[in-house]
Amino acid sequence: MGGMNWLNRRIRGFRLVDLVFVGLLSMLILGVYLAKTIAGGERARIASVERQIEAEKARIRLLQAENAALERPDRIERLSETYLGLAPVSFKREVTPDALPDLTARPLVLAVKPVEATPDPTALAPPEPAAPLPVPTQMAAR
Secondary structure, X not given: OOXXXXXXXXXXXXXXXXXXXXHHHHHHHHHHHHHHHHHHHHHHHHHHHHHHHHHHHHHHHHHHHHXXXXXXXXXXXXXXXXXXXXXXXXXXXXXXXHHHHHHHHOOOOOOOOOOOOOOOHHHHOOOOOXXXXXXXXXXXXX
16 A cells, blocks of 8 residues: 555645646646647638649639730731731732742742831830739628
């Protein structure tokens, strides 16, 4: 019974074993509280990053739409005619595969439409870009 003596020892009216269990229980409660607090902070950071991801996805969609508008063939054709003096190929310039050997025997002469000199430098400025699409300010709730 000598080994059990320290378990039955009393400190200010409480058994030592009771005080040890109360201490362990207090540490366990504190540990759970701290873990829960840390997890709450992590959840908030995760939610913030998810909102940022959604905002970036929306911005990517806007940029893709703007890119599609800038790459429209009719717009590029208009710009190439205006600033480079290029024009669509005339049907008179088309050849059949049988006529190709005749073309290789003679030198090729390209006809390029001359670009008129403009004294006003603002005339060469690119056209105003289309108004940007509005950036969404609120994300749909999941």
